Amino acid sequence: MTFKDHDDLVTIVAWMYYMDGLTQEKIAQEIGISRTKVSRLLSEAHEKGIVQFRITKSLPEYYLLERELKHRFNLKIAVVAPQNGDSLGQFAAESLFKFINEQKPRRVGLGWSTTVSLMAPYLSKGIVQTCQRCSVHDLTGSFIGQRNPYSISWRVADAIDARYVPLPVPVLVENPTLKEESTISNALKEAEKVDIAFVGMGCMGTKSTLLKTGLVSKEMMNDLEMKGCVGEVLMRFFDKEGRPMKSPLDDRIVSIDWPAIKNIPVFVVIAAGEEKVAPLRAALFGGWVSGLITDVQTAKRLLE
């Protein structure tokens, strides 16, 4: 075989490599040039667009949304459940375990939230390399006792074989001085130092868990909404630009406060649903969210 023209050579080599599936070595022998040259000719074919790659399947929507969320809101973690029916809990759990395995955080914090609780079924031992130097912290007080069903901190701690640091006190106390209790204040101080937090997000209005559980009265809810409050994390309220808002409850709430929240390196919100769109928008705008776990529908609304 004799060659007449450089461009022809590029074409022929490209056919032999991509269509016939020969190795560069074989092509080199076949046409009597060095393998190095074959390699270079293939690069050239690539650069000049003589060979093109075509991927028949488009990227899954959730993946595109994840990329866009990360980019738009400067997130470190973005997970979008492909089906609205899928449990966010599973993806939250996976993200948490992945983070633990890769980043080896010293302290992990968990909020009290029905959404965060969805992780529960996906917690099991052995998923992470046990890191006993690690501790798991409640970021808010709990409802009833230390191991109440709403708090899954202890279950996470159990799964990853870490120390569990509870906040063994109601999330809303009547007497603010209760927070002075050394057990409580120490636990809170520890909680403020977590490397990563997984929290839910509360909305205002009738769908609010706070309202439904009776922790916040209808009047107070209305009042906050009037003042421009659009949501809460860890019982801390914020306006539509994600700015912290004061509330009459602040002193009675047992949870880390705004400065602490903003200080957490990786603050991951788990939330989905139309009612969460407004608070999520605000929170993302506020800039104190560095991770989001949601579903396709919510993600789309956020990116509109």
Next chain:
Amino acid sequence: MTFKDHDDLVTIVAWMYYMDGLTQEKIAQEIGISRTKVSRLLSEAHEKGIVQFRITKSLPEYYLLERELKHRFNLKIAVVAPQNGDSLGQFAAESLFKFINEQKPRRVGLGWSTTVSLMAPYLSKGIVQTCQRCSVHDLTGSFIGQRNPYSISWRVADAIDARYVPLPVPVLVENPTLKEESTISNALKEAEKVDIAFVGMGCMGTKSTLLKTGLVSKEMMNDLEMKGCVGEVLMRFFDKEGRPMKSPLDDRIVSIDWPAIKNIPVFVVIAAGEEKVAPLRAALFGGWVSGLITDVQTAKRLLE
């Protein structure tokens, strides 16, 4: 980033690899799987047709013709000049040098032919690793003297630094006993043992070089044509199925004979032009041609 489905994973990896140009290593890190797995996912993408290669330029015509000629006529060498105007001599010379470099033949034979002579401008020293153990043989007698302009054997010998074994005698002798001369008969015997031969091909009728040079009379040419002769190589005639034909000239011709021709391992014919189509067809059909150097137009006619 969390993954939901195996097929999605294949797609995503394919995009990252082929579109974003990431290495498998980087992809592996990015999505938290082993590099091995990325490699396997890419294979899968390939097998399942999720990724496809597209080459925008088609293979050059001459290359396709070369492949087809090789395949159809079981040739070891097939060269098709891309433009009809291109000199076959250049490609003949390239092929010869390539063969010499790669196969290190002991003996090279050259026919006497205007077409073979086209090599002349492309001969120069230093193109091959000098092989002094090699010799270059005339396969037919020559016209005038040892170094006549039609014979390029000595020039090839010079170029590759090889011994030149001439047939210093006219190609057509009046007295057949001249062939008994030891110089001649020895040279012929040597010539019969060449590893590769480059020869031209003669046609019948008015375009025949034999006729034009007056070596063969018009009457004899007509007579041979009547008997079914379609062409000649080295002054040996053959019919339309490439079978050797006797002619009254046979005894007076100084060239290797049919058994010797058929015995040459690589017998390369250099010929192009409409008048050569019939003889080439016959010769290829006859099966004693193992190499062909021609042009696009002739190649197409041969493959019709």
Next chain:
DNA sequence: AAGTTTTGTGAACAAATGTGCAAGTCTGCA
């Protein structure tokens, strides 16, 4: 023509990719 830059080349090396294998995981079935 002699020198100078540019271009192209292959050998040697470095990086990336593919594969056999052993160990682990999952699944169906008793």
Next chain:
DNA sequence: TGCAGACTTGCACATTTGTTCACAAAACTT
């Protein structure tokens, strides 16, 4: 529940591919 078999996984190694470098041929300059 326990077990066999199919499948998956990652490691270590083999192969393949890309890049650097030094050199030589070609083009250009003086």
